[in-house]
Amino acid sequence: MTQDDTNTRPTLRDVARHAGVSLGTASKALNKAGTLRQETREKVLSAARELGFRPNDLAQALHRGQSFTVGLISNDSFGRFTMPIMEGLETVLHEAGIALFMCNATDDPEREKRHIDQLLGKRVDGLVFTGRRADRRPAPGLSLGGLPTLYVFSQGDEPGAPCLLPDDEGGARLATEHLVSLGRNRIAHVSGPEDFEAVRLRRRGYEAAVPTLDPDLVLHGPWSEAWGREAGARLLALPRKPDAIFAGNDQIARGIVEALRERQVGIPDDIAIAGFDNWTVMAEATRPPLTSVDMNLKTLGEEAGHRLIRMIKGEKLTGTTRLPCTLVPRASTQPTA
Template identity: 70%
Template sequence: MNKLPPDPAPATRLDRSQRSGPTIRDVARAAGVSIGTVSKALNNAGTLKQETRERVAEAARALGFRPNDLAQALHRGQSFTVGLISNDSFGRFTMPILEGLESVLHDERIAVFMCNATDDPEREREHLEQLMGKRVDGLVFTARRADRRPSVGVNLGDLPTVFVFSQSDDPRSFCLLPDDEGGAYLGARHLVATGGRRIAHVTGPERFEAVRLRRDGYRRALAEAGLDWRDDFFLPGEWSEQWGRQAVDILFSSTAAAPDSILAGNDQIARGILDALRDRGLNVPGQVGVVGFDNWGVMVEAARPRLTSIDMNLSTLGQEAGRRILRMIGGEHFSGVERLPCTLMVRESCGAQAKTLFQEARST
């Protein structure tokens, strides 16, 4: 009876010398110079002939040598990296911010390390310790809600730090946020301009600062148009399509005059509103105009009719965060809260000609 061959030996880890690739010694040998000369040439330091620098660079390229990033960071005092920490597990808000941030930092050869804290303070502290261990040049904190958050619990020293779509309870911090009040004002004012006179506002929980600010913007637009505030037309609830459907039942079950327009606190609520109005046989926008908030592509384009919505310009927020981080790395200091304008994106749900308006929200 033939015996089975023995199992192959388990794979062993390569030792460091096998994994590390060419070293600075190899480059020095290939270029015919000292290790110190290689270091100066690759770090653009010291006084070397241009011919020597080019010979070292060519030897490094030929060997596929990659300098140790941490060692270079220590040498230069800059790592050319920025850390981004988010608790937005779905990426709905973080990814546009990251896109804008990278578009600015990429031009300066700065990479972004992204970490997901998932609302876990301990995990966030671990990420912070790791990022600071890598000597990142700056930090960006973002979230799925723009409300104030407790301090990070780690001494960041004078490390440049920006909160984007997020706020810190540290008064020395610098925060970039969308202009929620201005955005809601813009949406409600647009509904007035398209003929709305009985405008309801269906939104999320009032414990969120954005809900309170958007309520204020909605109320300001009504006042400017000479329209009365109606308590029964302001319905805070949940951030869901289901709440949008329930709110329509509430608004249209009363014997009093039903709304002719609805400003939703987000696009999910607006989608629920559109579904419920359709189920009632009400034409949008013929009988009821609807405006959402967020301009979430998968929501607004799939809605029937397509949804007019307020865009918070998250990518623009990310770009501004990148510009501020660069200036902070250069020695400038910022603190306080700055709010950037929102934009009205007009589609068919409000009764206006689609894509004819492109307006920015202003708080003043």
């Protein structure tokens, strides 16, 4: 009868018996411990492969005090922001031999608590919290027992909680300065709801770089293309129209582009447009392709991985760090010949 026929998992004792060695020798060979002849070690490893034996990760974690696993909890169901962060994070952790478990909390505190409880039960070495917006979020609601915890594209309520965020203000300043460098001096800003910290920071960056601040040129509304179309129509109805528009995200920017194209306004000849997020599937599909600010989320994830490894090794990190954004110029702002 084969192992599959019995519907049971092979044990360390099965491996030892198959290899013809003692239980202690099999344990040493599989855990790379002790002094064994290479021939004996290979015999045990070969027996484990033949039987399909897998060590008890939880037991090993208890034995060595480290599971080489990390949990990632997000409420970004769409994955627009979480996926590039996870990609960067996983790349760094993989190189360190650490596996990543991802859980989706979907704005449900009870679901999040269950995820945290399960991850703690797996003896993860650290936790990363992220989401679809970078605002402050409630504390997890469970005692983490000093477990290394890092917030990425998110902020914790706990005093001094280590957080990694994009520099929204600096990114907005980059976009506005780019428009100014093209000779535009009447630059509008259309953004999302003011209760988002990122919206306030991006407006601050815009105001720091715009040549002349005109309240009529600053509009706030929903994060949507529909709002962009409405805002574009409003700006075109002004007695003095803008010659450039910096949008708070790419969805709004695309809506503005549609509103201008419907009215035969030249882009960028009459009005140059820049967005924020560098959501490539949207920015590159816009006509003309959209200049946008890239938050470098993959780099944010990579930095999170490096920092979390340092925390797992015992280094204490606190406070908020903002990493720089970059501008990706495209045809929506290119100067005319």
